[in-house]
Amino acid sequence: MTSSVNLEIFSEVPLAVGGFSGFSGGGRRQQRGKGSNLRIRVQLTLEEIVKGVEKKIKVKRKVQAPGVSYTTCSTCKGNGQVMRVTNTILGRMQSASTCPACGGTGQSISSRPPGTDANGMLQTEETVSIKIPAGVEEGMQLKVSGKGNAAAGNGISGDLLVLIEEKVHDKFVREGNHLHHDLYISISEATLGVSKDISLLEGKVRIKLESGIQSGKTLRLRGKGVPDLNGYGSGDLLVHVNVWTPRVLSREQKQFFQKMLEDENFKPNPEKSDKSFFEKVKEMFA
Ligand SMILES: [Zn+2]
Numbered sequence: 126m127t128s129s130v131n132l133e134i135f136s137e138v139p140l141a142v143g144g145f146s147g148f149s150g151g152g153r154r155q156q157r158g159k160g161s162n163l164r165i166r167v168q169l170t171l172e173e174i175v176k177g178v179e180k181k182i183k184v185k186r187k188v189q190a191p192g193v194s195y196t197t198c199s200t201c202k203g204n205g206q207v208m209r210v211t212n213t214i215l216g217r218m219q220s221a222s223t224c225p226a227c228g229g230t231g232q233s234i235s236s237r238p239p240g241t242d243a244n245g246m247l248q249t250e251e252t253v254s255i256k257i258p259a260g261v262e263e264g265m266q267l268k269v270s271g272k273g274n275a276a277a278g279n280g281i282s283g284d285l286l287v288l289i290e291e292k293v294h295d296k297f298v299r300e301g302n303h304l305h306h307d308l309y310i311s312i313s314e315a316t317l318g319v320s321k322d323i324s325l326l327e328g329k330v331r332i333k334l335e336s337g338i339q340s341g342k343t344l345r346l347r348g349k350g351v352p353d354l355n356g357y358g359s360g361d362l363l364v365h366v367n368v369w370t371p372r373v374l375s376r377e378q379k380q381f382f383q384k385m386l387e388d389e390n391f392k393p394n395p396e397k398s399d400k401s402f403f404e405k406v407k408e409m410f411a
Pocket of ligand 1: 206
């Protein structure tokens with residue numbers, strides 16, 4: 126009720142049969158029907174992914190209507206299977222197959238209230254609470270057992286499959302459990318050094334940039350990324366420093382920079398420690 130979640134049920138397969146053999150050893154081959162799975166998409170913000178979140182989602186699911194009664198299937202006598210005899214070149218062959226009348230459950234409906242479907246099922250809307258752990262990512266599917274469609278008779282309910290969708294964030298780009306952030310500083314700040322506050326997904330952090338910092342430098346803040354889904358710590362936040370160059374200058378500003386054109390101290394003189402972009406990329410993939 127409280128959250129605004131995109132809910133979309135985009136697949137409803139007919140009552141599935143099989144998977145479970147209800148009884149073993151007794152010779153009865155009756156199967157318990159299984160309700161179909163339901164699929165929904167849930168859109169999460171990066172903030173929700175970092176903390177983990179509980180979502181309450183309205184799900185339209187089929188449940189067995191009250192007042193439905195069943196009798197033993199007359200076609201298979203409750204066995205759930207029928208014997209079929211086929212003539213082959215090797216002679217007559219007998220094979221067992223799922224009862225077409227009851228779908229293998231061994232039961233058929235004897236009475237059902239009005240408004241129910243042929244299986245005695247009612248469509249209902251239920252609010253399901255889903256705990257989404259921190260660290261999930263786009264395309265992952267979570268399974269909520271038993272919250273799909275219920276099955277007729279003594280069957281078991283299907284599952285609710287929750288497909289995770291990740292909203293694009295305006296400040297951070299996710300790469301696995303690492304986050305990338307572009308930081309823009311002025312030429313003056315780069316030259317003189319500066320302290321900058323960066324708003325994180327949770328809280329903020331102050332970083333100190335040394336005087337003479339180069340554009341393209343990357344600062345790695347360990348553990349400030351996305352928590353690992355399996356609990357193996359957190360990824361890092363990679364802050365990419367960009368020196369912003371003004372496009373329009375006043376007359377004085379223009380004169381200042383013109384004076385600096387011939388200044389030896391302003392001429393690029395990269396040191397070994399000023400790694401090139403290519404070296405940094407190489408390092409990142411090492
Ligand atoms: Zn049957």
